[in-house]
Amino acid sequence: MDDNISLTGRSCASVEILLTALALQTLPPILDKSVDQSREESKESKRYEAALWRQPTPPKPFLLHLGITARTHSIANFQENFFGEFNNFFIDK
Secondary structure, eight states, rough: OOOOOTTOOOOHHHHHHHHHHHHHHHHHOOOOOHHHOOOOOHHHHHHHHHOOOOOOOOOOOOOOOOOOOOOOHHHHHHHHHHGGGGSSHHHHO
């Protein structure tokens, strides 16, 4: 490969990109962790997990039976007993 670069007629940005591309042609070496480092990291992760609160589990769903009661009134009786609420309801005559 030819490592000679001529800088005539090129902008500074393209030259910097070219130089970084030439410098980064290989990947860095893969470093294995020692047994002590991996053991220490596992201890730290266990301490970290112990410090966190567990997320509460929701209760299991179940059927809830609801009862509905209703009363009917005559219009005159409704006006006597619930005079203030008369305008809040639609009364079909």
